Amino acid sequence: MINAEKLKLQFPIFNQKTPSGLDLTYLDNGATCHKPQSVIDAISDFYSKGYSTVGRASYWPSSETTVAFREVRKLVTEFINAPSEDEVVFNFGTTDGINKIANTFLRPRLSAGDEVITTEMEHHANLLPWQQLCIEKGAKLSILPILDTGDLDYESFETLLNDRVKFVALTAVSNALGVKNDLKRICAIARKKNIPVFIDAAQSVSHDEVDVQDIDCDFLVFSGHKIYGPTGVGVLYAKKKWLDAMMPLSYGGGIVKEVQLQESTFVDGVARHEGGTPNIAGVLGLGAAIRFVQSIGMHEIHSYLMDITDYAKTKLNEMDGIKVLGNPVHQAPTLSFVMDGVHPHDLSTFLNEKGICIRAGHHCAQPLMKKLKVPATTRMSLAIYNTKADIDKLIEVLKETQAFLS
Ligand code: PMP
Secondary structure (H helix, E strand, O other): OOOOHHHHOOOOOHHHHHHOOOEEEEEOOOOOOOOHHHHHHHHHHHHOOOOOOOOOOOOOHHHHHHHHHHHHHHHHHHHOOOOOHHHHEEEEEEEHHHHHHHHHHHHHOOOOOEEEEEEEEOOOOOHHHHHHHHHOOOOOOEEEOOOOOOOOOHHHHHHHHOOOEEEEEOEOOOOOOOOOOOOOHHHHHHHHOOOEEEEOOOOOOOOOOOOHHHOOOEEEEEEEHHHOOOOEEEEEEEOOHHHOOOOOOOOOOOOOOEEEEEEEEEEEOOOHOOOOOHHHHHHHHHHHHHHHHHHHHHHHHHHHHHHHHHHHHHHHOOOOOOEOOOOOOOOOOOEEEEOOOOOOOHHHHHHHHHHOOOEEEEEHHHHHHHHHHOOOEEEEEOOOOOOOOHHHHHHHHHHHHHHHHH
16 A cells, blocks of 8 residues: 655655745646656766666766666666567657657658547547648648547447548646546457557556557557656657658657768667657656656555545535546546636636645647537546545645635
């Protein structure tokens, strides 16, 4: 059983008070998570004790840094159960990965009249790149709708999947409602028609096991900062057949066999797709973050977070004047709610005054807000340092707010 109070001691951010002298209650982990000391140390040690580039130099400390960097690729490969390290590309994050696959994989394969399917619940990052590409190519962007519960309308998926569909992109978990999608079901249906499926795992990677072979997706991306790691680093998993068939994701140093002034040839494998100096500190920090998660155990993290999410959902549902949006079959540790008569932005401002960091807004999911017929929501998203006491505090302050503002 996770002892969140004890784990929290590993996160130095919580050793301090807010500017108004309050304890920090951080409930915006869907946006980004705090960092344990081990991640901060990995980054700081790299800069202070072993700073150098990777791959190209044969001197100390570059040789050691290169080994450490490669170890993280191996670690990530095992973490997501990729068949080989040749399918794990480091990049700058989820948004970067989505844009690169849109530009490098899908652009040359999409023509006028083709179709791309995405869903009504996507973060803008997993909507705009496909949307823009469809506009440019004269292709159609088909939208898989959600049901009243917030779950995807899986039955409509089969109907949407006609012979013109060239690509499917969806999130593992809705960042706004915490709806957890049945990725295996979507991939199995798409597989029958040989349509590649892209998964945005930004919101699932910190609390749900990611097994790309079990899901049987073609692409999957996530950001380091959402799994207790640093910003500016992420992972793109892609099946080897696609990585080898694609032109480099970005052009630059380190990706070539031979360069001439008018043309060049490129190496195979992941090196082909990692042009330029990588975010070395970020990759090492990501490695420390994954080791941190593994030291607790993904299974334990998942059950702990489900327990406090259920607790939060029950408490919120018990309150008059609060409506939790969506009631999916599988709920991730993210809940969106609205309070009668109080704008989410006023609510989050009030909560901030009591030391509670919570998100209000459209959560980069404007089409979803439109569907829900709300301009914005207040969103609580949990991580392993959150406790039932944090939720009790939230509920208490929500009640104070109701009394004060409504
Ligand atoms: N997709 C989802 C579902 C997200 O929640 C986010 C971040 N809020 C992103 C994509 C974008 O991630 P990043 O900003 O790290 O690129």
